[in-house]
Amino acid sequence: MRLFCNGRPVDVDVLAPALVNYGHFTSLQVRGGAVQGWALHVQRLRQGTRELFDADLDAASLQRWLKRALEACEVGDASVRITVFSRAFDFRQPQQAVPIDVLIGIGVPATMPVAGRAVLPVSYQRELAHVKHVGTFPLFHYRRQAMAAGYDDALFVDAAGCISEGSTWNVAFWDGGRVIWPQATALRGVSELLLMDGLAALGQGQVRREVHVPMLAGMSGAVACNSTGLWPLARIGEQVFEQSDLLLELLQRALGEAPWAVL
Incomplete structure (x- = not known):
């Protein structure tokens, strides 16, 4: 899986804050550059961002970053995880206002089991x-x-x-x-x-x-x-x-x- 933060390939400085374990995410499948229920995924991410960070998530930026990540990986079919967190979040001061970050992971498309x-x-x-x-x-x-x-x-x-x-x-x-x-x-x-x-x-x-x-x-x-x-x-x-x-x-x-x- 390749990782992108705010539309750019991840460097090591991003990884440590991501391990604080405070954030939320959505997972989805991309086929031919398209997603089923994209509006519902965006709604989920925006609601979670308001609840956990008292902040707004810009839907246009989110979609642009996802497209950029897919293009960088040169794929139209993929498993995707979009995580909202903050590199500035401090668990000692959890009420402090912080800017949010978006981590996008691009992996291979999922396959489903056949047997029950x-x-x-x-x-x-x-x-x-x-x-x-x-x-x-x-x-x-x-x-x-x-x-x-x-x-x-x-x-x-x-x-x-x-x-x-x-x-x-x-x-x-x-x-x-x-x-x-x-x-x-x-x-x-x-x-x-x-x-x-x-x-x-x-x-x-x-x-x-x-x-x-x-x-x-x-x-x-x-x-x-x-x-x-x-x-x-x-x-x-x-x-x-x-x-x-x-x-x-x-x-x-x-x-x-x-x-x-x-x-």
Whole structure:
């Protein structure tokens, strides 16, 4: 992965402040120089910047820096991570006004798994869940524990027993007629929002409601989604899903309804 800060290749002076671990980000896929849900990614970054830094993020500059980074890497297809932080941020004086910086990472395009994955329900609630902040240690820790137990990933369940989200992904369920989106405190992903809009355009029934682990026995399919794409879930804990591929096909059609914005 190559890194660019404020549109320029990163030098070593940028890296140390970036490790302070105070900031937020978004991840996205670029295909042919275009992005699905670009406006939603910009909205997420601007909201996070206001909340964490009491500052505004200029959307035009952001888009220009991303285009510059892609051109410097000579790619039209890429995995991209855009992180907003500040080289001037001092954790000893966190209320001090600081200028913001934008770190852009350009990597190879993502590919999706074909086989259904098995995920382990674990008790965890993401801190400041509505912000896609850089405090990702618990997400990867629980994923690692799930893999040690023979699963592919972790699915989070809050203190009330409600399913919220996966380690780095949202989840949709299929009850045979409707798509069910879990109602719980979670990071609402751009892909999830695009899928909901796409399902509405297709006239497909969907609902957001609380989903407890015992309720999974009434679901016939489950699919995970994030910026890298969609993949089927074959099993959550001991609950096996037989129609995850059917839900995957439906959600792929729904995602196809989302337009690609040329950068």
